[in-house]
Amino acid sequence: MIAAASNERPLLTHSQESRLFWGLRRRILHRLVAQALATARFRLLVVICLTVLFWGSMFLIFLSGFQEMVAAISHATMRFQIVQTINNIFFLSMLVMLAVSSAIILYSNLYRNDEVTFLLTQPVRPQRIVVYKFEEAVLFSGWGFLLLGSPMLIAYGLVAESPWYYYVLLLPFMMAFVAIPAACGAVVCMLVVRFLPAVRVQTFVVVAGLAVLLGLLLVRALCGETSYELMTPQWIQEILQRLRFGEQRLLPSWWLATGLLEAAHPHSPGSTPSGVPAWHESIGFLSVLTSNALLSYLAVSWVGRWVFVPGYSRLSQLEVPQRRGGSSWLDAGLRGLTRWLPHPMPLLLAKDMRLFRRDPVQWLQFLIFFGLLGFCFLNLRRFHYGDGMTQWMTMIGFLHLAMVGLILSTFTTRFIFPMISLEGRRFWILGTLPVSRRDILWSKFLFACMVSLVPCSVLILLGDLAWQIAQRTPLLAVVHQVSCLVLCIGLCAIAVGLGALLPNLRETSPSKIAAGFGGTLNLVLSAMYILATVGLVAVPCYAGFDRAWEDMSRQWPIADAQSLRLMSGLLASLILGATVTYLSLRMGFRAFEKLEV
């Protein structure tokens, strides 16, 4: 017989709990790394190489940009002002994005997480669980910030010939900064769940709306109509003046931007009082950032102590919403649209569309991205450009195309690629019905095309109208639309094909599936495909059009030689698109037929 003992052991102290959770994280990390080294070396290598490639590319872009700026603007004070303004705006944008992303990550980590459900049944303090998950959110959010911010700051340091301590201070500055917006996001997230659980989605929409509003302000400030010719000193001064709103001295973004500039420019114009070493100022800003970061950390713990468990409990008491399939106008519209498709394709499409629209995470961030892009396109026409600028028109049109393609590729990687893996997990449903696997995969492909084609096409048209490309050279607008079609179909085929070829049937989270090897490969191949497709049309087109924009605007149809060059480029991109689509789907179909679940 086993004797049960009455439990009279002392409960863990704060420091014991802290050590325990760090130990847990260390053990999990160790296992993850060991497993990756043992079973997924290639994947690890690809991820590391891609990260280095991304970082290196960003660094080179920033380096050449800053070098260009030094060469173009000889006035040191103006250069300093430009960098100061850029940094203020960049870090302010990061501040908002980090707060929003941390809130979303923490919500999912804290309230929709099986590990937390387990931990809540253990004798640990609720604030420990909150802090443990908050640190994870900071790590996830901060990683992106580090990857994006460090190449820019290092490149600037090199161009500005900054002293050694500038580079040493970069990491502590960035780490201290990340914790503050992340803590704000975390606190807001917990308070919303505790006090407004029923309207948490709406609250998120409002917060995201405010973030978008800030983005729009930024775009408007940057692209609003100016009184001066583009790139003239007066124009630069006007733009700098408009962007002054980023210079809010109570914001951590300003502390970070100013602290780093103090370190980068020991003799910056009028910043440091005489006799005081410049790095003193910088350390001062770092101290302000660090103390605020530590205070934020405490705030998260304190708020977590009081509101986390009641919030968790309240979230569980929400009414389950009633869903009636087929009753929505979207379902009716889709039924009409897909009537011509063979059975059971319309049914599969209706199912996927319902799943898609009932998960706002799936479409909300892309709505924001596309919305911002549309706004940006519409506002670009406000630039006052002279005759010398018209040669950029064709290039900018194709840059729009590439930009839309890149956003679409993140969408296909994040949402279309994991669809096959997720369907594979539920294969007992479709796999046991009289539906062929081919039909399932075709439906995924059609769904992806339907969802992506319309917004992309509209966005491209919007850009062409804003830049007067459609009015001046309709042929170019048609070429853009055809290229957009090629991009959408090809990108969807790559995502569906690779999704079937490299499914991850163990994982339930689409974001984790997308973050794996298959998702990474999908993103890389998609980027290469976009560059090739746009390049094939843009290079011959640009070569012909940049010299004859004015002629072209008067002459329709355009001259035969130019037309031929353009059409041959378009044909080449069509052939590339068809080949990529065919090969991707063929590989995907074969793999999906053989898939064992």
Place this chain on the structure above:
Amino acid sequence: MIEMDCVSRVFGPTVAVRDLSLRVVQGEIFAFLGPNGAGKTTTIKMMVGLLSPSSGNICLGGFDVVRQSRQAKARMGYVPDQPQLYDKLSGREFLQFVADVHGLSPGDLQESLGRLMRVFDLGRFLDQLTESYSHGMKQRLAFAAAFLHRPSIAIVDEPMVGLDPRSVRLVKDFLRDQAAAGTTIFMSTHTLSVAEEMADRIGVIHQGRLLFLGTLNELRQRMSQNDSSLEQLFLQLTDGDEAAPTPGESPAGKSRETP
């Protein structure tokens, strides 16, 4: 000892648990029965600290689960119906973590681990990552984790689901031994034969109300059916429409899936 005093839990307009009062004494095996959506899982979630009662109090070993939650949880072992383990930890590492959370000394841990390894036959897979475990293996590890610190109260949700006959036998014997040693066992189950075989007392909940509380014989007397099985009595007692699932409880009686 488990004490519930007028415990209610409201989900919007739905009352998932209504004025539930009961007391389960030391060494008793209590079977908590009810149809899907009756309020069993909600009650268990309130007991283990995942949900707060809308009103009323729950005490485990004399400690209130809301106001003194750490003390209450330190005296409790919980085996969920769907055990959630750390995929990237081995069984041994998981047990080590649970032991550390409960402040077990290395000596106590070794002693408990050795005992539970023998009882649940964990030795074969204890050093593998839990992501490779079958449902039965996970369930056995969850049992070991729940009893590692020798809790005075054990709350077990659907203990027999997914277990093979040998494991079912093993779990039944283990729970009996624990009860005999003084552990209070609160067991929610749909397997009426298990409840019939093991429980000292039975509670039947339906649409959030406790319909019956007592021994099997008392239930037979109340229903005036001396030869009926628990299954017959249960069906008769809960005759009528099945309750709609509450937000905390899916139609299958399982906890809500997280996206």
